[in-house]
Amino acid sequence: MVASAKGRPSIPEVVRRPSSENWCPFVSIRGYPLNGLGPIMVRRDFLRVSAASLLALLLARPRLQAARPPPRLPFRFGLLTDPHFGDAETKGTRFYRDSLAKVREAVEQMRSARVRFLAVLGDLVMDTDPGVPEERVLSYVDGIEREIQRLGGATYHVLGNHDLDNLSKAQVLAHVTNTGIPAERSFYAFSAGALRFIVLDLEYLRDGRSYDHGNYDWRVYNVPPPELEWLRAELDAAADPVIVFAHQRLDGEGDPQNDNRAEVRRLLENSGKVLAVFQGHEHKGAYSLINGIHYYTLRGVIEGAGADHNAYAVVDVHPDLSLTVTGYRNAVSMELPRPITPARPRPWWKWW
Secondary structure (H helix, E strand, C coil): CCCCCCCCCCCCCCCCCCCCCCCCCCCCECCECHHHCCCCCCHHHHHHHHHHHHHHHHHHHHHHHHHCCCCCCCEEEEEECCCCECCCCCECCECHHHHHHHHHHHHHHHHHHCCCEEEECCCCECCCCCCCCHHHHHHHHHHHHHHHHHHCCEEEECCCHHHHCCCCHHHHHCCCCCCCCCCCCCCEEEEECCEEEEECCCCECCCCCECCCCCCCCCCCCCCHHHHHHHHHHHHHCCCCEEEECCCCCCCCCCCCCCCHHHHHHHHHHHCCEEEEEECCCCCCEEEEECCEEEEECCCCCECCCHHHCEEEEEEECCCCCEEEEEEECCCCEEECCCCCCCCCCCHHHCC
């Protein structure tokens, strides 16, 4: 069950100064004014003024209520990752053909949940050998993308390594929809609600060359210097709290891991603006909290046969900057409390 919105703060009362410094709203005691605040108001005048004030408040009440912003639900977006769709026989725990129906179910659930957008964290298509024709792989991209576009709303994609087994980045990006983003951008940022979202591209070799038609080692991935500079500038300029999307994990240690993950994390941490990083790639899923930033790795759609082995999630971002991840099927549900060093939250009435 998706968590409900947090409690709404109350509207502060307006305190008015008396129109005259000598006016006193207090009643005297045995003829003496209270606290030396000036002339004494007699009981008749006090009652007349009180009745007039009460009438003014009653007449003004509808206007005050009309000016109050309506209550808002938490900001909500959807997540899925690693469908690995393709027309191929099962390999181990990877049921390639089942992913089409699994993504269809996920998208229908997200439509019901009325998410503001869906983020797909990479590996749309199955792992393929270099000899598989580009046209066949593009047909897999188109097939799974049709299911994603059933959402009828904004969608954003992260490039995954298997998307580039037989294709270039430009080919993949030309066949998917990143709402409002130029088609050639593999890393980009967008705003939604009172949040800034940053999509990273980790599909680079150590020398800065892009993954392209299988020329990569899945254990080696990097954020190259130009993207690091772009990320630094985005974080510096961000006026809102930030959430990051990536394919491979930016947390953890050891092999396989991002070669310059420590440098990337340092940028995220030093900004003081990043709430969480949502990742894919590692199909079993994971979670860690590092220096005040949540790293949630979503389980892969591909793992297991049939609907019972699906995995996707809806994320609610509350006005206090805490997050609720509601996992469906095999995805893990979690409450992610407000980070230790978050950006300053916006007033609740500015959230939409």
